[in-house]
Amino acid sequence: MNNLNLLKGAFLILISLAFGIVSLRYPLGRLDRAGPGMFPLMVSSLLFLIGATIVVRSLLAERAPMHFKPRNIVIILASLAGFALISEYLNMLLGIAFLVFCASLAGTSYSVVRNLKLAAGLIVIALAFQKLLGLQLPLY
């Protein structure tokens, strides 16, 4: 199953179906007076065709494996989500600290001292944004 081109086609088909099926729920209208569903339906049909072509072609061509390492992307997404949640319920300064400490798990080396320095630096930048550039940041 680990076939790059097959997965590529399948992913595109998935997107086209998601948009195509939903667009059927909107009025299609006629060609001379297109409704809101017409254009997305046409585009997703075209995308479906391309996805299907890629799938068919992948069965003929040589296989190439897909390299997918979930670790780093999960860490990065978790640090973003954590930043947003902490900023929402506590404050953004803690969010920044969390972002630095969580994200750097994905780096090649981990150092608490360096993270503390970095977090402090970014907090200073955030304060400067708020005070000097007038961004509305819920810092504290």
Added chain:
Amino acid sequence: MDILHNLAFGFEHALTLQNLMFCAIGCVVGTLIGLLPGLGPLATISLLLPLTYSIPVTGALIMLAGIYYGAQYGDSVSAITMRIPHASSIVACIDGYQMTLKGKTGLALFTAGISSFIGGTVAIIVLASLAPALGEVALLFGPAEYCALMMLGFVCVSFVTTGSLLNGLAMCLVGVLLGQIGTDVNSGAQRFTLGLPFLADGVGLVSIALGCFGIAEITKNLDAREERTPFNKKIHLMPTWPEFKRIIPSALRGSVIGSFLGILPGGGPSIAQFAAYAVDKKVSKYRAEIGSGAIEGVAGQAAADEAAARTSFIPLMSIGIPENAVMALMMAAFIIKGIQPGPNMIAGHADLFWGLVASMWVGNCFLVILNVPLVRYWLSVFKIPYSVLFPSILFFCCIGTYSVNNSLDDIFITATFGLMGYIFLRLELDPAPLMLGFILGPMLEENFRRALLLSRGSFATFITRPISATFFSIIAIFILWQLVTFFLQARKSNPPRGQPV
């Protein structure tokens, strides 16, 4: 003489203290992000978009344009010194890095700087003389022509940026579909909002750009786990006179090629570099040396690179159709500032248009000053370890996303597109055409519906009108050519097989 008069008018606007400052900021930021991994021009322009809300129109656009061509230049510095291009300077790696290996880094950097300057200057002359003329042609365009031109743009971009028509076109279409999210302008129907109120206005441009280009790119770099070795060699900048004489012809050739290729749909810096390099390899007096660290191998492509980066503004400003992803983002910036790029822009906002053109030349001077005498200091940014860099980039992405609407929900959207962009990267789908599709999508739908409305539902309108028929036949030729090459390859690489695969 008209051009001179207009350019003088433009310089009046570009040389105000405020605009000079914005131009300098744009060039510095652009060079910096061109040097550093993790943020390309697409991500940076979208990151700074919210900051430009409070800046006057001309200044904001001058700064964003500066970021674009500054990044183009910074990228080539990193390609020459360390053979790491982040965006498009793949060609600079060949001869530029060979020159570094020979200990002639300074000469390579000087060549690139001077050639870029020459390329930029030629491109500005082309821009100033061609854009108004093309604007008059664009007045003949109706909705069918706009549709055809956008489709041609999709096909060309797909082919140029990804090398595979199917992959690129698929990404354009995904972008168009993402652009459909939100409220339909004609009927007011809410489309694909999943019932979420914050999607009623559509997905934010900044979220998509930062997700697909910022976060996905960072993760890709982290996956590679390579630590870069900083550049520590000596740099001797000034060339000798015979060396200097070799730069000029090659740079002029590159400028002309770059200016021309920058205008075509789907064109832009990357294809211009390859073309200029190929031409130099054929016609240069020193063609035998190219590939092993020749001055010509650096000069031609650097000139073409900068020239194309500037002339790619022509279709945007005169016709109103961006021809690649970065220009699509620039168009979004124009629209945010309340200016509709297109045939009426040059007449309606003459100060802005000529000011922007003139500022490109000012930016050129800044880049030469920044990059030739000061290049040593720039190279010290490579000493920042990636473990410090990437959390900072994430931080800027968060702040940038948040400050568009002062909404923390947007960070979740950015994270979602980060995941999507990462999947695209791992599936070897280049997300750049997605950006173009996303920005052009609503315009394409609008013009498509209008064209069919005018023709009472008949598709014949796309092929009976001469201009749109020409565009569609070019598209057809492209697709046919792709099909033929595919079948020829399949026949060559697939000898009859006995056993099932």
